[in-house]
Amino acid sequence: MSKVMIVTGAAGGIGAATARLAAEQGFRVVLAGRTAAPLAALAAELDGLAVPCDVADWPQVRALVARTVAEFGRLDVVFANAGHSVSTSFRTEDGAPPEQWPGMVLTNVCGAAFTARAALPELLRANGHLVLTGSAAGRGIRPGNLYSATKWAVTGLAQNIRAECAGTGLRVSLLQPGLVDTGGIPPERAAEPKLTPADVARAVLYAVSQPPHVNVDEIILRPA
Ligand SMILES: NC(=O)c1ccc[n+]([C@@H]2O[C@H](COP(=O)([O-])OP(=O)(O)OC[C@H]3O[C@@H](n4cnc5c(N)ncnc54)[C@H](OP(=O)(O)O)[C@@H]3O)[C@@H](O)[C@H]2O)c1
Numbered sequence: 001m002s003k004v005m006i007v008t009g010a011a012g013g014i015g016a017a018t019a020r021l022a023a024e025q026g027f028r029v030v031l032a033g034r035t036a037a038p039l040a041a042l043a044a045e046l047d048g049l050a051v052p053c054d055v056a057d058w059p060q061v062r063a064l065v066a067r068t069v070a071e072f073g074r075l076d077v078v079f080a081n082a083g084h085s086v087s088t089s090f091r092t093e094d095g096a097p098p099e100q101w102p103g104m105v106l107t108n109v110c111g112a113a114f115t116a117r118a119a120l121p122e123l124l125r126a127n128g129h130l131v132l133t134g135s136a137a138g139r140g141i142r143p144g145n146l147y148s149a150t151k152w153a154v155t156g157l158a159q160n161i162r163a164e165c166a167g168t169g170l171r172v173s174l175l176q177p178g179l180v181d182t183g184g185i186p187p188e189r190a191a192e193p194k195l196t197p198a199d200v201a202r203a204v205l206y207a208v209s210q211p212p213h214v215n216v217d218e219i220i221l222r223p224a
Helices: 013-024 036-046 058-072 098-125 146-164 197-208
Strands: 004-008 028-033 049-052 077-080 129-133 171-177 218-221
Touching: 004 013, 004 058, 004 098, 013 028, 013 036, 013 077, 013 197, 028 036, 028 058, 036 049, 049 058, 058 098, 077 098, 098 129, 098 146, 129 146, 129 197, 146 171, 171 197, 197 218
Parallel strands: 004 028, 004 077, 028 049, 077 129, 129 171, 171 218
Antiparallel strands: none
16 A cells, blocks of 8 residues: 655645655655645646645644545655745845735744644654755854744754654654755845755655664755
């Protein structure tokens, strides 16, 4: 029976590349995101299940996991990847106004936390694996950057979830990519060297394909 993986933020970028590679490697994939059409197209291509879901909304995240288990009868891996960034400054009017900050914080921090909370009971049953997309910005200083602070929160989430689940067989991996060539990068960084989404997907599948006694705690990937 194929293993089942939920990918949030699956419509494009890192999520779509990971869903593709996971399907190639034999997973049944469940694709989550807010926009139905691209999810449905990818689900058709990968013979997966598209579930429109805003990860910042707890009932929708709970329903995503329930739907997955109802459809496939199991849940083995969750890739909590949905996220977005807006430019910010704490000193000046540059970047997005503060009214736009909560959406990013809710998606990047609560979204990852809700995804973990909804999935963990099933993942614990399956000796499963939670993989979170943090960022290189979640381990370094980025002046004025609230996005970076949300990714520091994801770093903390991964460590605290792993600590809570120590000894259960559940594995928790944190992925910290540098700049990746996706729709998610700010225009001012467009000319910098970048990873491809497929580079990140390989790292996710590397973590997930280790034997059950091996936990890959963190993977930092940067463009050479
Ligand atoms: N690109 C980089 O340089 C880079 C570097 C390090 C880390 N990351 C992280 O990598 C992850 C994936 O980003 P990406 O670069 O692949 O960007 P992307 O191409 O913009 O993909 C992000 C995906 O997340 C979905 N999403 C956004 N908010 C959501 C929400 N509230 N609920 C559900 N889905 C949501 C988006 O689809 P909808 O809008 O349709 O929901 C989109 O498919 C993010 O966590 C990002 O912070 C990116």
